[in-house]
Amino acid sequence: MKDLRQLIIDSAAGKAKAQAKLYQLLAPKMFGVCLRYSKDETEAEDNLQEGFLKVFEKIGSYRHEGSFEGWVRRIMVNVALERYRKNHVMHPVEDMAAYEVPEFDDRIISDISAKDLMKLIHELPPRYRMVFNLYVFEGMNHKEIAKEMKISVGTSKSNLARARGILQEKVVKVFGEIENNYSA
Amino acid sequence: MIKDNEKMDELFRSKLEGFEQDPPSYVWDRIREQQAGKRRNVFFLYLKGTGVAAAVLLAFILGWQWQLDRQEEIPTLMSEKQEIVAPNQQAEGQDQAAAAVEELTAEAQVAESKQPELIERETEAKPVVREKQIEPLVAAARNVTQQVTQDEIAREQESFSLLNLLDIQLDEVFPEENQLAAINQKKITTNEALLSSVDQSRIQENARLLAANREAKQSGSWQVGAMVTPVYAISNNSQSNNYARDMAIANNNSDLNLGGGISVEYKTASKWSVQSGVYYSKLEQNSSNQPYRAENIYADAAPPSSDIQDELAYFNTAVAVRSGEMLMNTAAGVVALDNLPSNAKLSNSFESPSSQDGILLTATEFEQAFDYIEIPLIVRYQLLDAAFDIQLLGGINTSVLVANNAYARSQFGREHIGETRDMNTFNYSTSIGVGVGYGITNKISIHVEPQLKYFLGSLNDNPDVSFKPYTIGVSTGLSYHF
Structure with a gap:
């Protein structure tokens, strides 16, 4: 925990090694999050890249309150939302039909x-x-x-x-x- | 039903909540690269700011210096004129005084016995006269020594000798020092009247010629010109993977357009000069369809054979339909189509997993045109000043986007279809080049100036697109010096 705190402080100071370690620590989990919000791996990679750039840019504003992983995850979700808003503001369709779906075992x-x-x-x-x-x-x-x-x-x-x-x-x-x- | 929903949610949550997958190693490389790029951008921003500040400062100093030269030139001439006049006036005034002195000398001879006293008085009076009258005149004479002619110097010397003589006689006639001072004061105020109008006009003419000569030598000169510039633009663009996947193919890497404008240049007395002006320039980006997307039309069925795909190659420009807008990705940015090209039809796939959910069925090619007004600030250094003058030039340009149009080209001709989104209104570029000039007359010269220009930032603000063409232009034109 102490190590993570120091890693965050060093990353905020712009130390490349600390940023690399932080990335190694969180990238697999965050890539999993990005994959869920994307249509394929390429889009997920773009989101992960943009997300981590934002993390390193804003890490100085992290107050060490609450889960850091949750904070990073929220950034990843926001990146996905921003991309969605930019590309898919469309079709104000109200689709209230009931869908018949087969049950599964x-x-x-x-x-x-x-x-x-x-x-x-x-x-x-x-x-x-x-x-x-x-x-x-x-x-x-x-x-x-x-x-x-x-x-x-x-x-x-x-x-x-x-x-x-x-x-x-x-x-x-x-x-x-x-x-x-x-x-x- | 609700139970099924919960089961579905739980299935996905349990399997994917803690899902982890190592991203490819190049993602981290790209992050580092972008971080470095951002630092570079900050550096370029700083450089840009410094460059603009330095250019403004330089322009201000040159303008101020030029203004100062102009202001100082005239008062200096006026004071020189007065200084030139003073000895002449003194001389003429003293011619008259000399006549009076001669008369007085005759009277003075009567009292020859007073000679020793006269000498004694001379020694007492001289310091007063020299300090109060001669010294300022000597100083004035010293100031104008470089400007007056030999003739004027001779007259000046004569004036001094007469003045000396006058001092003695005046001293004899007016023994009181304060009386002498009063007379001299009166003489100075009436000197104007003693100077003939011919002399006055001659002095003024001399002063004018002197000023013109000085100005030509010291205060630099101005030059205005008109240029025509064929510009060869070489495309330099990159896009994010996601954007590029649905992008119309960029089918040209370069284009040739004609620009031009007027220039104003200030040449300093040294080899440096500063140039600005107003120029027009144009950039283009051409795109065509994406043949490989033909199979996407048949995503749910068996894709057609490659022969058929080739035939259908033009039936597949990917577009997105959002909020009633039709958007198409190109190398220069997203084109918003206001009008559907005449030979195009739109197919929509609402549940397509791709962000580009529409397909434009068309054989059309697309052309994006950007018109800019440029205001450069160029510094030039004269390498050679002969029959042909050669200059090195470099500086910064501000390009203001004044027109942004997208066209479709097909068998129906060239149709306006919309514009490119997110184009920056203000753009900055640096330019370097060589200028060669040849003087046709003393005032008019012809110039040929090859220049390389590089944009410091992307012309498009879209984070998925970097559109930074560089241009090579050869400006040709005439300029007038004054």
Whole structure:
């Protein structure tokens, strides 16, 4: 803990070694976060790069209160949100339709890997992916998501429902079939 | 349903919450590179600021010096004129006084016995006369020695001899020192009247010629000119991976345009000169479609064969439709299309995972044109001053974006379709070059000046795009010296 504090202080002073260590310490986790918010690895790399540049730029303002990892993670999410706002301010569509999705077996849950799920997230349309991430992983409610993404609460709800529907459908389609084949 | 949702959320949360993956090592290299770039930018910003400040200071000093020279020249001439007049007036006044002295001398001869006393009085009076009258005149004469002619010097000397003589006689006639001083004071105030109008005009003419001569030698000169400049711009751009993936292909690395303008130059007495002016210049970026995106149209089905893809190559300029706008990535920045080109159709893929969710079906090529007004501040150093003069030049330019247009070129001709987003209004560049001039007449000369110009920052503010062309221009024109 003390080491991390010193690392943060040295990084704020612009020491290259400290910054490199801090990057090594946090980059794998943060790359995982960036991957969830991106359509592919290239976009995640861009976000990670931009995020760490911001971390080193703003690290002097970190007050050593609360989790540093949480602080860095919030920067990564903000970078993803900024990129989204810049590229996807569009389509004020209210989509409140109910989606029929097939149910999936509990056995799928144990068999499916994190990488497989990440691939499914990448395939989501950008806004669905963003809403799903903010709701499921950041624990935001629809009001907060609507504010962050400059959309209505209804749109946030419908986007989440649609995201879940697409994901569930794909999970069942891809992994359910594999399961069936094995069991056949 | 709710249970299913919770199950879904939990599935993803449990598997991905603590998900870790090592990023490629080049990400860290890119971070370091960008940090260094930011430091460089700060340095360039500092350099830019220093350059501008130095240029403003230089311009101010030169302007102030020039103004000072002009102001000082005239009062100096006036005082010189007065100083020139003083001995002449003295001489003429003393001519008249000499006549009176001659008369008085005759009377004085009557009292020859008083000679020793006269000598004695002379020795007493002289210091008074020299201190109060002669010394200022000697000083004045010393000041104008370099300006007056030999003739004037002779007259001056004559005046002094007469003055000396006059002093003696006056001293004899007016023994009281304060009386002598009063007379002399009166003489000085009436000197103007004693100077003939011909002499006065001659003195003024001499002073004018002297001033003109001095000004030509010491205060430098001005030069105005008009230039025509063919500019060859070489594209220098880079984009983030994400941006470049959906970018229309940049199909030219260079373009040739015509610019020009008027220049004003101030040449100092030394080999240095400072030039500014107003110039017009133009930059372009041309783009075409992305053939390899043809297969993306068929993302969900089997992609067509390569032959078909080639045929459909033009059916695939990626665009984004956001808030009713159509945006297209190009090497110079994002083009916002106001109008769809005549031969284009828009296809939209709302649930596309790509940020560019639209496809422009067109065989059109795109052209972005940027018009700038430039205000340079160039410092020149004269290397050779002969029949051909050669100068080294370097400086900083401020380019102001005055027109920003995007066009589509197809069989329907050239259509205006919109503009490029995020273009900076003010841009700074440095330039270096060589100037060769040839004097056609004393006042008019012809110039040929090759110059290399490099923009200090990207012309586009979009963080995903760096658009910094450098240009080679050959300015040709005429200038007038005065």
